[in-house]
Amino acid sequence: MDIQPDKQNLDRTFASTVYYIDFYQRDYKWTEEPVRRLIDDIFYQFEDAYAKHAALEPNAESINARYPWYYLNTYVTNTVQGKVFVVDGQQRLTTLTLFLVQLFRMAKNLESKTSGWLERKIAGYSGVEYEFWMNHVRHIHVLKNLMDGAAPEDIDKSSGLTAANMLRNFSVIAAELSARLDSKHKFETFVHYFLYRLVLINLSVDSTHVPMVFEVINDRGVRLKPYEILKGKLLGQIDKLELDSGGYNELWDEKVRAINAFREDEIDSFFRYWLKSKFADNRKSGQRFDGDYHREMFKAEINQQLLLEHDSAKVKAFLKDDFSYYTMLYVRLQRASQKENELYPAVFFNSLNELDSQYLLVLSACAVNDPEETEKIRVVSEQLDRMFSLQQLQGAYDSNEFAVKLYEVSAEIRNQPVARIPLVFEKHLLQEISRKRATAVSSAFNYSLFRGMTIDRLNTRFARFFFGRVERFLADGMKLAMKHPLQNLVTLRGAKTGFHIEHILSRNAESLDAFGGDEERFEVERNRLGGVLLMKGKDNISSGNELYANKLKSYANTLYWNETLRSDSYHKKLDFSCFAKISELEFKAMDKFGIEELEERQKLLFDIASLIWGAKQYVTS
Structure with a gap:
């Protein structure tokens, strides 16, 4: 027969068969909740019968005649060359073994004659070997120490999750059984009930059909x-x-x-x-x-x-x-x-933007044992960062459409040589910008599209990421450490330690005058990326709605990008002056801040972003 069902009580289940844990089985993962549910289910029937028959002597005849049997479920085994493997049901069998261990410990304390019987239900001789019937090979020491009376908290659980869960659940079982079995008579009656009236059905399955039976069984109840x-x-x-x-x-x-x-x-x-x-x-x-x-x-x-x-x-x-x-x-x-890897730092950058799609793309690009693996990780992650950021910065990003597009990219870079990958990303990036902005573009980054980019058009996380990357660019250029880790700039939001976007132009008469008193224009312009800064919580609060001259003072010793507004960054800091000269970027101290200054800052951000994301060509239309 392919499947052989066998109804058996626990006295038969734990008698002479060593159960090996099959590869199908997980670690022992039962939590306290199913253990307590099993305890309650078992005692519900037992307590009802015991109330009626408490005067009877605890023996096989009286228990089998007057106590109802209780079905514990099915377990599946597969026998290979004399070894019995548990295919399904290990969680329950292990838990029942922990019951037996606690009953054995209680029997010894009560000097009950059931102790020898209980010991033989936990372990015994299989041929000439003394073995535990539930053969958790790596965790046998747990059962042995528990049988020897050791406290669960004193037993080594470093062998893994199974050991830790066995010890935790044993403590639950021990406390419950000790409380519920409050006399030697009730204890011995329960032992007979537990071993004679609790029933399992064993399905013995041949090896050919084990995978099919295993999957069908786990389609019900708590699925694997x-x-x-x-x-x-x-x-x-x-x-x-x-x-x-x-x-x-x-x-x-x-x-x-x-x-x-x-x-x-x-x-x-x-x-x-x-x-x-x-x-x-x-x-x-x-x-x-x-x-x-x-x-x-x-x-x-x-x-x-x-x-x-x-x-x-x-x-x-x-x-x-x-x-x-x-x-x-x-x-x-x-x-x-x-943690940022210097070989492919963009993987970390993408994680800051929660772009898990990089897993899809890198796995697609790499073939088994790919000799270009490291370079493909670097290029794919950089191109994803670039595609995402440049669409954001040009008002061409939509999360759903972006996800759809990445599947197309994935299909085109599948197992392709690394030299092909940037071309695929570039093609799709240009397509998306052209489609979303309804204008044909020949460059991946265009000032005409970036010029009107305002902070309210970006989600807060990416806005902080953008200024964080600008900060990193400046730090690297000056060969200085960042004042704050990039991750903190992107993720910290606390009132005191977090980072927030602040307008350079506060709402006051001075600022409005710079725009001829036109409030609508003022509101739009002040939101441009060139008109905002990333500030730490307390710095943000301290600058408030002050006049620009006073706010300028508060930018000292904040972020490098903020400090480029201040003249002392050009006079006293040689590392910055050297970097500004070499980079040929038009940094400029600004003692006042109005329409012209805001435009200059927007263009400067564009130039910096062009260098960060590899779009050096300056296209204005």
Whole structure:
């Protein structure tokens, strides 16, 4: 038979079978909530029966005759060369083992004759070896120490999540059982009830059908994550002996742990980005991977290319090649998104703008073991930063349209040489600017489109990012450290430590006079990027709505860009004077600030942005 159901009580379940934890199974992840629910369910029936039959002696006959049986669910096993592997149900079996350990500890304290019986339900001789029936190989010390009476908090849990959860849940179980079983008679009655009347159904499944049964079982109740089911579908095709000798299970777990260290279940995001990067040519076709991507991988269209269905040789090659390479590439990107890498700093810049689409694009560009990998990461991330920023700065950005466009870019740079990548980005960038601004452009950055850019047309995060990049440009040019980390300039928002946009032109008579008293024009002009600065919280408050001459004083010792308004930056700071000369940028101290000065600052920002984002050609129309 392919599937062999067997109804059994716990006395039979934990008798002589060593249960090995199959590769399908997760770590032991049950939280306190399902453990307490199981305790309540078990005691609900027990307490009702015990109230009626408390006078009876606790023995097999009276318990089996008068106490109702309680169904604990199904567990699935697969026997390979005499070893019984748990395919599904490890969470429940492990929790029941923790019950048995606590009952054993209580039996010894109560000097109950059930202690020997309980001990044999936890561990015993399998052949000549003394083994725990639940064979958590890396965490056996937890069960052993608990059986020896050690306090959970004193037991080493460094072997992993399973150990930590076992110890935490044992504490819950120990407290509940100690409180509920308040007499030796009730305790011994419960032991008989627990072992004789709690029932499981074991489904013994042959190896051929394990992946199918595993997926169907996990379509109900609390489902496994897609990557956990995918693991079963892939590794289930490999002979178990070869799984061990080839280290495929260890390979999978190593890569998953590396990616999930970034964020819980991040591996699912990896698979979605990878599938989209290789098999989606537009946004609509990519959306099919947003759900159960593990199913999509085995549909005819994708499987014709992956060939992972019923082909263990292809599965092994996939794990060693594509899976191993792209997961490690993803880890490189994760690390570079958290901490700037000097080889490809734009990965970090993109993360500040929350442009996770860079994962899609880099995975698309790189082939397995790509010799141009580092250069592709650098170029793709720089081009994404450039495309995003220049569209923002020219009023040509729409988030939905940008996402659609990046799928087209991804399809065109897929496995392409690095020299081809900037050309693809440039083509699409020009198309988008022309379409959004309804004017044909031949340059990626045009002053005619930038000239009217105002702060209220940019989202706050990008506005801070823009001035942060300007600040970094100046710091690098002067060979000085930034006064504040770029990340702080972009992300900190606190009233005292955060950074805020401030208008150079405050609303007062002096400022209005500079625009002939035209309030409408004044309001538009003061919002231009050349008319605002990035200020730290307390600096922002201190300058308030003061006259420009007084505000100018408050710009001292703030950010380098702010200080370029002050004359002492040109007279006393040789590093800045040298940089201004070499860069040929038209920096200028401004003792007053009106229409002409604002225009000069706007043009200067344009020139700086042109250098930052590689658009050096100055096009005015």
